[in-house]
Amino acid sequence: MSAAAGLVAALLVATAVVLLGRPPALGLPPAEAAPGPPEERALLARLRLPLTGLVALGAWAALGGVVGTVAAPVAALVAWRVLGRVEDPAVARRRERLEVELPTGVDLLASCLDAGAAPEAALLTVGRALGGPVEAELLAVHARIELGVDPATVWRDLARHPQLGPLGRTVARAHDSGASVATAVRGLAAELRERAEAEVEARARSIEVKAAAPLGLCLLPAFVLLGIVPLVAGAFASLAVLR
Structure with missing residues (x-):
């Protein structure tokens, strides 16, 4: 059952990569890069059923047995509703x-x-x-x-x-x-x-706040190695000398 779950997860990841990784047409502005609304709506309509099937298969493979059999149609119904409410990329x-x-x-x-x-x-x-x-x-x-x-x-x-x-x-x-x-x-x-201008400034401030945590995580190991470790090592060395 774990192998089936892994296969379903791989299929879901591959589908997401195909859907999200389509590059826009070169040489065109973002608004004109993708295909027109009819083609995009047709693509969403074509992918709605297979994606719903993958979700149902994933729920069945992950849970298995009677629970998986009951959860699969529920997951499919939820996925069908969610995918039906996805906004058309051209409209966005x-x-x-x-x-x-x-x-x-x-x-x-x-x-x-x-x-x-x-x-x-x-x-x-x-x-x-x-x-x-x-x-x-x-x-x-x-x-x-x-x-x-x-x-x-x-x-x-x-x-x-x-x-x-x-x-x-x-x-x-x-x-x-x-x-x-x-x-x-x-x-x-x-x-x-x-x-x-206020929105640009607010976005800039939010970027600063969001960048603070990764920057702190990057600097924390250096601070520990250069600041804390020598201090602790010096304290242990002084204790050894006193003995």
Whole structure:
């Protein structure tokens, strides 16, 4: 039974290496490196059943007997549910890119508005300048406004967007209050820059804290050999001399 468990563990490790070790396509940004969403969803769908089978086989091989027979379908059901909730890699990359490029997009939008461009034309310019998912989202907003939808309604709808919500809320408030959209967007750009700088500093501090433990573990043997061992050896030598 232990040999079977070892074989299952080796299969699981090999599967994980194949899944996690696929390098991105060379010469492309991370967002465009992997295959498109349909292919990735198809890959996840194809791997869901074999991975569930491997989990069930591993539970049966590790426990064995009646317990393994009962635990195998339970483990398979749990694995099936967990794998079904795994986020599409393309969706995760899109979300991360929107979060990263939002401050830059708001900065560019504020610059366009300061230069005298209308908000709709500024959306078109910024979207084409950034490309990717930001372009798709901003062009969708521009298209709705061009079709005659009330701009305040469009911006209020954008306020519910998971990543572009701050931009939608800011412009919607400016529309409702009659304030200058350029001033509101400029203030949002400054706020997002400060928030991004604070996040970078927080990450840097967290890296320092996380690096302290491995560094301490690396320095501890040297401290013991160079500091504690000579001290103890000297104490024993002095005791031997006194005798």
